[in-house]
Amino acid sequence: MGARGPKSKNELSLIDNSTTQIQQRIAPPADLTKNEQSIFQDLVNQLPASWFNKTHISMMCQYCRHVSTSQMIAYQLQQLTAQQLLNEEGLTRFDKLSKMQERETRAITTLMRSMRLTHQATYDHKTSHTAKHAAGQAIDKKPWE
Numbered sequence: 001m002g003a004r005g006p007k008s009k010n011e012l013s014l015i016d017n018s019t020t021q022i023q024q025r026i027a028p029p030a031d032l033t034k035n036e037q038s039i040f041q042d043l044v045n046q047l048p049a050s051w052f053n054k055t056h057i058s059m060m061c062q063y064c065r066h067v068s069t070s071q072m073i074a075y076q077l078q079q080l081t082a083q084q085l086l087n088e089e090g091l092t093r094f095d096k097l098s099k100m101q102e103r104e105t106r107a108i109t110t111l112m113r114s115m116r117l118t119h120q121a122t123y124d125h126k127t128s129h130t131a132k133h134a135a136g137q138a139i140d141k142k143p144w145e
Contacts, residue, residue: 023049029061035071036064047117056115063111070104073097 028040077097084090112118
């Protein structure tokens with residue numbers, strides 16, 4: 001038979017505190033710029049602590065570098081005015097920046113797929129069928145029904 005009387009907090013606890021381990025999140029490497037470190041922190045904090053481990057750091061750093069570079073290019077594109085696009089020099093600059101932006105976007109997308117960060121990688125096919133089915137019913141239903 002067990003002990004008599006009310007149970008203690010430890011006995012009532014659903015979590016076994018003796019075996020619980022807290023997993024530390026990966027810190028951004030020191031060689032990243034401040035902006036890249038911020039992107040790194042955002043990436044790590046958006047997912048469960050167990051999602052990334054030390055083997056992912058180099059890929060995560062490259063992702064952060066590409067995102068940071070993409071932001072710089074986007075800023076440069078925003079600075080171009082319609083008047084600047086009327087001359088050859090402005091148009092050439094716009095074309096170069098657009099091509100650079102496209103390369104960065106492709107690199108970011110590739111890295112996101114590799115790290116399984118896209119919607120497709122995190123979407124459950126079972127629940128997607130239900131969501132599509134429910135959406136279809138909402139569309140097919142007439143407003144007066």
